[in-house]
Amino acid sequence: MKFDSKTPGGLLEDKWSKHIFDIKLVNPSNKRKFEIIVVGTGLAGASAAATLAELGYNIKAFCFQDSPRRAHSIAAQGGINAAKNYQNDGDSVYRLFYDTIKGGDYRSREANVYRLAEVSENIIDQCVAQGVPFAREYGGLLR
Ligand SMILES: Cc1cc2nc3c(=O)[nH]c(=O)nc-3n(C[C@H](O)[C@H](O)[C@H](O)COP(=O)(O)OP(=O)(O)OC[C@H]3O[C@@H](n4cnc5c(N)ncnc54)[C@H](O)[C@@H]3O)c2cc1C
Known part of the structure; x- marks a missing residue:
């Protein structure tokens, strides 16, 4: 049986952003x-x-x-924080992508991991705005 992940086609870096751009918008009143x-x-x-x-x-x-x-x-400490690289120790959005692929034993869907990394900073901002505490330094910055 072939498992169809329904990942959109195209170049890795365009798959999800193009798919999202192509989706029809919904009128707010609808x-x-x-x-x-x-x-x-x-x-x-x-x-x-x-x-x-x-x-x-x-x-x-x-x-x-x-x-x-x-x-x-509830168990996560905030590995996604790496995308923000507040500690200036070489983390980055690309490294989050790379480490997530590696940490998933190369079995994760690459396009989805790419999308996760690409929007990781927005995910953090959204989650923080919705009350997720994230792991923090005593000064308040994301750890
Ligand atoms: C011990 C541990 C440590 C981690 N540490 C980190 C870290 O430090 N940093 C980091 O970034 N990430 C970490 N992670 C990974 C991170 O927690 C996950 O990637 C993330 O929380 C996944 O979120 P999610 O909402 O997709 O899934 P989940 O939080 O797993 O939520 C899925 C939910 O769906 C429910 N569900 C599943 N099937 C059904 C069904 N049929 N009906 C109803 N409900 C259903 C499940 O019960 C669960 O509540 C860690 C994970 C674990 C387990």
Whole structure:
């Protein structure tokens, strides 16, 4: 059986950005006509649910833990912080991409990891705005 990941075609660096650009926009007044089901409430699901709800969509978020906050995400310390390189020790968006591919034993979908790295700084800003604490130095900067 061939597993179809439905990753968009094209060059690695263009796959997701081109796909997103090609998607039709939804008129703000039509957003409330859509019901979106989000399965899982880790950082990905919970932030997607909160963001889409803020945009006006009707959201139903499902999880199977006692509390929606008990996803794997609770264990993360903030490796994605590397993208910001506050410590000026050689981290970067590219290194986040490289390390995530390597850390995934080269089995991760490259295009999706590329997209993660590409928008990593925005992900941090979005999550912080939505209340995710992230690992921090005593001075308050991201660790
Ligand atoms: C121990 C540990 C340490 C980590 N450390 C770091 C770190 O330091 N830095 C870093 O950047 N990343 C780290 N990670 C990775 C990071 O936590 C994950 O990449 C990230 O949290 C994934 O978020 P997610 O929302 O995609 O998935 P998850 O947080 O795993 O959320 C998925 C949710 O979906 C639910 N779910 C699955 N199937 C169903 C279903 N059928 N119905 C309902 N719910 C369902 C799950 O129960 C879960 O709640 C760590 C991970 C672990 C486990």
